[in-house]
Amino acid sequence: MNPSLRHTLTTLRSSFKSKSTTPTAVLDNVLSQFYQSESPPLNLNHFTHSSPIDLSKLKQLASESTSRYAACAPLSSIDGVPISIKANISFPPYPASASSKMLEPYIPPFSADVVQALKAGGAILVGQTNMDEFGMGSATTNSAMGPSINPLPHLHPPASSSPPNLTPGGSSGGSASSVAWRSSFASIGSDTGGSVRLPAAHTNTTGFKPTYGSISRFGLIPYASSLDTIGLIAPTPSDTKLLFDVLRGQSPNDPTSIESSLPPSSPAPLDWSTISVCLPSAYSVEEMPPSVLHIWNETAECLASLGSRVDVLGDDVLSSSTVRTSLAAYYVIACAEASSNLSKYDGVRYGSRARDEAVNYDEEYSRTREEFFGPEVKRRIACGDAVLAREGSHYLKANILRNKLRDSLNTALEQFDFILIPTQTSPPFNLDDPDVKIDQNEMMSNDLMTVGSSLAGLPSISIPVTSPSGPDFWVGMQLIGRHGDDDRLLQAAESLYLKMAEGH
Numbered sequence: 001m002n003p004s005l006r007h008t009l010t011t012l013r014s015s016f017k018s019k020s021t022t023p024t025a026v027l028d029n030v031l032s033q034f035y036q037s038e039s040p041p042l043n044l045n046h047f048t049h050s051s052p053i054d055l056s057k058l059k060q061l062a063s064e065s066t067s068r069y070a071a072c073a074p075l076s077s078i079d080g081v082p083i084s085i086k087a088n089i090s091f092p093p094y095p096a097s098a099s100s101k102m103l104e105p106y107i108p109p110f111s112a113d114v115v116q117a118l119k120a121g122g123a124i125l126v127g128q129t130n131m132d133e134f135g136m137g138s139a140t141t142n143s144a145m146g147p148s149i150n151p152l153p154h155l156h157p158p159a160s161s162s163p164p165n166l167t168p169g170g171s172s173g174g175s176a177s178s179v180a181w182r183s184s185f186a187s188i189g190s191d192t193g194g195s196v197r198l199p200a201a202h203t204n205t206t207g208f209k210p211t212y213g214s215i216s217r218f219g220l221i222p223y224a225s226s227l228d229t230i231g232l233i234a235p236t237p238s239d240t241k242l243l244f245d246v247l248r249g250q251s252p253n254d255p256t257s258i259e260s261s262l263p264p265s266s267p268a269p270l271d272w273s274t275i276s277v278c279l280p281s282a283y284s285v286e287e288m289p290p291s292v293l294h295i296w297n298e299t300a301e302c303l304a305s306l307g308s309r310v311d312v313l314g315d316d317v318l319s320s321s322t323v324r325t326s327l328a329a330y331y332v333i334a335c336a337e338a339s340s341n342l343s344k345y346d347g348v349r350y351g352s353r354a355r356d357e358a359v360n361y362d363e364e365y366s367r368t369r370e371e372f373f374g375p376e377v378k379r380r381i382a383c384g385d386a387v388l389a390r391e392g393s394h395y396l397k398a399n400i401l402r403n404k405l406r407d408s409l410n411t412a413l414e415q416f417d418f419i420l421i422p423t424q425t426s427p428p429f430n431l432d433d434p435d436v437k438i439d440q441n442e443m444m445s446n447d448l449m450t451v452g453s454s455l456a457g458l459p460s461i462s463i464p465v466t467s468p469s470g471p472d473f474w475v476g477m478q479l480i481g482r483h484g485d486d487d488r489l490l491q492a493a494e495s496l497y498l499k500m501a502e503g504h
């Protein structure tokens, strides 16, 4: 890898400022990574297009950014940084397909709030990333254009054999892979129940899901509206903080967005002796392999060595049954809201329309949906319709469980500043392994670790940590913070990340 690609977003920014490299030079390197990943022999399938749609415009923007740094007048902390955008975010002239055949021809007539904010900050938006259709999945295997491939084994190929094609996780699998491969330095994804955190954990990058509502969702194609958030993927926690500061805040376009108090210009360093962190025993589930448990303990020791109080949180505050049922509650709520959100794809107003002549509107509606939705999306719409039937009783019950979980997590966070749990229970599976039958239900069980903070609307961040179990298994550790406490969460995550990297 070219040395300029080893930068994080934070060090890249310093190098632009000190003029040791320029946005133009970095864009060239990023584009060569882009072309390499999207063409034979690699075909890692991170992007929806084999090259950027507007290449000459990108070069012009990079050159303008280079001039601004030369004049010591960057537009923002992300000026000149190559960033990619997930395919469910309005980013014309790219179609907002959400990796679905249904929306393949749909070019949105407006840009998402996040896209406008990035452009206003001088970021170079290099391309659009692959994902699970409408955000439904955990491995990018539900994309209409086929799965993305985890780049890590290709960055560190084994000496004796060819690198395995592992999943990068999902649904923002293309985004996380692109950051790990440095065909972009950061990516804007979405997180409904773990979609930036799981792929970040599988690709050794950082995935940050902020407090629900703290970044405008205007221009994000909805999956499950009471859970959907914009999510950020970048190499390190402090990189996600740079992005968050550019994107946060209330928007008149999104009624669910909330005002955030602007961060102090130079935040005081975190005094770890005043910080407490809990490890809920309810998340120590039987599916978790010993290697992940080991890393969880190591991370807890690292927090203690920083000076934090670290305690186990007992079943009396957060019970195993509350955690177990949260996964069912998540899927009932997500499917119910998805069936409602996706009912608008009728072949008339948006996207694709069935090719065959239909005798009436109802038939055309069914044929369009039969032809253009993928199997997992159909399955979830059917589930959603079923749970909303009988006056929505399942949906209401799921919301009772959701409230119980939220209350338990908030009680824990009254006693502690942060919660620490692993991001995933299993390693990324091999996409080419004939013995691995992709079982959607099994894949859903991996979401157990991430859906809690989504259901409760709390900020959470997956931090990459080094695993003792070999180069083919990367682990993420997740810190969850209080509602609205995103700044302290990001500060704590950065400090923990640095300490873990130094071998604490």
Ligand code: GLN
Pocket (backbone or CB within 6 Å): 135, 136, 137, 138, 170, 171, 190, 191, 192, 193, 194, 195, 196, 223, 334, 447
């Ligand atoms: N894997 C989860 C699902 O399929 C979460 C996906 C997401 O956050 N978009 O619903």
